[in-house]
Amino acid sequence: MPELRQNFATKEWVVIATERARRPEQMVQHRERKVIAPFVSSCPFCPGNEGLTPPELLRVPASPDAPWHVRVVPNKFAALSRDVQPTRTVHRSRRTVNGFGAHDVIIETPDHSQILALMPDSYVAEILRVYKTRYDELSLDPRVAHITIFKNHGPDAGTSLEHPHSQLVATPVISHQVRERFQHAMRHYDDYGECMFCQMIEEELQDESRIVMVSEHFVAMELYASPAPFCTHIYPRRHMASFGDVGAAEINDLSRVLRTLLAKLYHGLADPDFNFTIRSAPAENVGVKYFHWYLSIIPRLTRVAGFELGSGMFINTVLPEAAAEFLRKVDAEAAGTAVAGS
Amino acid sequence: MPELRQNFATKEWVVIATERARRPEQMVQHRERKVIAPFVSSCPFCPGNEGLTPPELLRVPASPDAPWHVRVVPNKFAALSRDVQPTRTVHRSRRTVNGFGAHDVIIETPDHSQILALMPDSYVAEILRVYKTRYDELSLDPRVAHITIFKNHGPDAGTSLEHPHSQLVATPVISHQVRERFQHAMRHYDDYGECMFCQMIEEELQDESRIVMVSEHFVAMELYASPAPFCTHIYPRRHMASFGDVGAAEINDLSRVLRTLLAKLYHGLADPDFNFTIRSAPAENVGVKYFHWYLSIIPRLTRVAGFELGSGMFINTVLPEAAAEFLRKVDAEAAGTAVAGS
Numbered sequence: 001m002p003e004l005r006q007n008f009a010t011k012e013w014v015v016i017a018t019e020r021a022r023r024p025e026q027m028v029q030h031r032e033r034k035v036i037a038p039f040v041s042s043c044p045f046c047p048g049n050e051g052l053t054p055p056e057l058l059r060v061p062a063s064p065d066a067p068w069h070v071r072v073v074p075n076k077f078a079a080l081s082r083d084v085q086p087t088r089t090v091h092r093s094r095r096t097v098n099g100f101g102a103h104d105v106i107i108e109t110p111d112h113s114q115i116l117a118l119m120p121d122s123y124v125a126e127i128l129r130v131y132k133t134r135y136d137e138l139s140l141d142p143r144v145a146h147i148t149i150f151k152n153h154g155p156d157a158g159t160s161l162e163h164p165h166s167q168l169v170a171t172p173v174i175s176h177q178v179r180e181r182f183q184h185a186m187r188h189y190d191d192y193g194e195c196m197f198c199q200m201i202e203e204e205l206q207d208e209s210r211i212v213m214v215s216e217h218f219v220a221m222e223l224y225a226s227p228a229p230f231c232t233h234i235y236p237r238r239h240m241a242s243f244g245d246v247g248a249a250e251i252n253d254l255s256r257v258l259r260t261l262l263a264k265l266y267h268g269l270a271d272p273d274f275n276f277t278i279r280s281a282p283a284e285n286v287g288v289k290y291f292h293w294y295l296s297i298i299p300r301l302t303r304v305a306g307f308e309l310g311s312g313m314f315i316n317t318v319l320p321e322a323a324a325e326f327l328r329k330v331d332a333e334a335a336g337t338a339v340a341g342s
Numbered sequence: 343m344p345e346l347r348q349n350f351a352t353k354e355w356v357v358i359a360t361e362r363a364r365r366p367e368q369m370v371q372h373r374e375r376k377v378i379a380p381f382v383s384s385c386p387f388c389p390g391n392e393g394l395t396p397p398e399l400l401r402v403p404a405s406p407d408a409p410w411h412v413r414v415v416p417n418k419f420a421a422l423s424r425d426v427q428p429t430r431t432v433h434r435s436r437r438t439v440n441g442f443g444a445h446d447v448i449i450e451t452p453d454h455s456q457i458l459a460l461m462p463d464s465y466v467a468e469i470l471r472v473y474k475t476r477y478d479e480l481s482l483d484p485r486v487a488h489i490t491i492f493k494n495h496g497p498d499a500g501t502s503l504e505h506p507h508s509q510l511v512a513t514p515v516i517s518h519q520v521r522e523r524f525q526h527a528m529r530h531y532d533d534y535g536e537c538m539f540c541q542m543i544e545e546e547l548q549d550e551s552r553i554v555m556v557s558e559h560f561v562a563m564e565l566y567a568s569p570a571p572f573c574t575h576i577y578p579r580r581h582m583a584s585f586g587d588v589g590a591a592e593i594n595d596l597s598r599v600l601r602t603l604l605a606k607l608y609h610g611l612a613d614p615d616f617n618f619t620i621r622s623a624p625a626e627n628v629g630v631k632y633f634h635w636y637l638s639i640i641p642r643l644t645r646v647a648g649f650e651l652g653s654g655m656f657i658n659t660v661l662p663e664a665a666a667e668f669l670r671k672v673d674a675e676a677a678g679t680a681v682a683g684s
Binding site for chain 2: 095097155279
């Protein structure tokens with residue numbers, strides 16, 4: 001029997017389509033991945049081509065003489081511009097803010113062929129520390145209302161450049177979706193005196209069926225009303241509204257959890273295209289008791305079609321409990337791209 | 343200078359990325375479309391294979407002896423089931439409704455190779471009348487809360503079957519997104535005493551720059567804060583909350599407007615993959631003064647990536663005014679798939 005489930009935090013309904021259900025291993029896309037070279041002379045993110053990017057915002061290690069591990073540069077084709085004051089205009093039904101914003105590219109490694117899932121945890125921690133440095137710096141800019149950190153891996157996830165990189169976009173407005181989710185979270189806090197995410201995390205830890213992994217500081221799980229197969233959320237176990245609140249030990253722990261999950265997807269689902277994104281409180285809401293930041297990994301195994309576009313509801317063809325069980329079993333340290341269960 | 347624009351009806355912000363902007367004609371995807379045969383012996387929707395679908399719900403013309411033009415059958419792989427009573431359960435953070443619902447497939451033509459954009463208007467009108475008949479019938483079922491009608495054209499739009507068809511899904515819940523947009527519309531009405539869509543349509547008709555076409559009963563336009571290139575909305579010019587309110591003359595007029603727009607996309611953008619969907623008031627809100635139904639056509643020319651998934655904001659690389667001007671100029675009656683401007 002199919003079932004509709006409601007996301008506790010967002011109120012969104014998802015159709016868990018058991019009649020069309022697929023076993024987790026049926027979601028593996030058997031396709032040729034082309035062999036990628038570690039250095040591509042025309043790639044603007046490869047070492048030696050630093051002059052092809054706009055001037056660097058950050059480099060790790062900081063010394064200009066040492067070979068870099070991670071670089072941050074402004075996006076050459078930025079969707080938004082740093083050089084203006086955000087100004088809002090309202091003319092009847094037409095509402096506009098001029099395009100102030102920051103659009104960073106975080107070049108994750110000099111190695112064109114490397115991928116996060118197979119990097120050492122300590123290297124992933126360097127990248128996450130860079131996220132936090134840029135997040136903290138941009139949060140101080142009074143023109144910035146909200147910051148989104150994200151990564152696109154593979155063409156179905158919208159990557160245009162092959163070299164491993166993530167992005168950060170700071171906007172002068174808070175999106176309607178974010179604002180609206182905040183209002184739910186605040187109402188829940190006002191009704192029950194607790195963070196709705198903290199409550200949900202506690203219940204899921206008791207239930208266990210949707211938990212993928214638990215570390216000292218984080219828990220990774222499939223949502224009860226997961227909108228898509230293998231969409232996996234990582235929540236800090238202590239209450240924290242903003243990614244900017246994360247501590248040094250927590251970053252190290254997060255790097256291990258994130259890297260392990262990406263490796264489970266890589267080995268278990270044959271390197272699927274995916275996005276991940278950090279959903280954090282807007283700058284003006286740092287420290288609130290009712291919101292909880294999280295990192296969401298969204299493998300792009302299915303296509304959004306007319307039903308989703310027309311109704312705002314998603315159809316998920318893999319039971320979240322089955323996806324969690326599958327991911328728990330995948331050996332994150334396996335060699336190659338062996339498919340679990342095959 | 344890039345610009346953020348807010349959708350008046352949904353409150354969603356869109357980045358109009360003029361720095362990355364593309365001229366409309368640059369959005370044409372030059373690709374091989376395979377030649378499609380008018381009859382495919384293994385296709386469950388082709389004539390002679392009627393026994394491969396579940397029993398028919400509707401046929402046009404009604405006579406079982408005449409060759410059919412349009413057939414409606416339950417989706418064999420329905421996401422939801424007709425045979426249950428919707429029952430809601432709430433267990434702390436876990437909220438569920440069992441999977442009651444209807445999932446119709448509307449087989450638009452016996453011809454496997456035909457496409458809506460190239461059909462006679464009168465044939466498209468037959469299909470729209472079938473939408474309305476099914477919409478009206480399901481609206482009477484007290485278990486149905488909301489009905490979404492949609493079409494997926496091409497693989498990037500999520501089609502799994504090539505034979506031309508649309509779908510209708512009736513759900514036992516109103517999606518959070520729909521509910522939330524209703525609340526905005528209601529608040530606007532309570533504040534200003536008019537339908538926000540009627541206001542927006544009137545302003546756009548005065549402004550003209552985003553209008554693609556106007557008929558006796560409908561207006562087709564790019565939204566001021568259009569979330570994607572060439573996303574085109576068709577609104578009834580008189581106030582109507584529900585698609586079920588549309589009259590016979592209006593259906594005929596709509597078929598001409600819809601077919602013309604699809605032909606403009608087909609000729610102008612070389613048969614892009616697209617979805618369309620009818621966004622109508624939930625069954626319990628028929629007749630409200632504050633909501634306005636519309637048909638939304640969404641060409642699938644760009645990919646949703648991490649920024650959109652993480653922020654709920656979209657980036658549109660084609661200026662809505664430029665898209666409207668481009669579509670106005672495309673000859674909907676052109677032969678072949680000649681590209682305007684090339």
